[in-house]
Amino acid sequence: MERQAWLAECLARHDNGDWGDLDHDDRAANQLAIRRHEGRLLSRFVVPESLTADTDEDAVWIITDDLDDPDTATTILWPSDY
Template sequence: MNTLFVINAAFSTGQIVATREVYDLACENPDFAQFIQKSLNRHVKGDWGDVDEDDKQTNDQALKQGTRLLSVYNDDRFPKNGVATIWIITEGDRSVTTILFPDEY
């Protein structure tokens, strides 16, 4: 998997890391790696993906208050338990952003 990068981020991501499972799939599947990159770029611009309205509001507040941010992105081209869902979590102190599958949380 190539290095992940962000452009015009609305907040600091800190170090960007992925779990082993996400990393391995991204190395095997260039389309999945591209999905991760696009999702990460959405996350850093405040597009929280496939979260409900309450979670969107929570993230918008977290952006102002400096607390944890959680985005959810789905792409059914990469089935894992029926649907490929990744979570992107940026810690409140903005020291690290982690890309993971929900069952790895």
């Protein structure tokens, strides 16, 4: 699987409520944000070994900010981006 296809799959999973590899507290925060329709959603997906040959990045984070804003933004971040 190429990196772009994998990232698109991760984004679709995030959009459908599959937040990947999160701890209990982050999952609870996501659920609360959805119930209140405010705050942010966070997902973390582990990069498959087949895509790590040219990078040392082991995961990607996807964050949707300001659920109550009609112009909300979703950002994909590698650990080195923050």
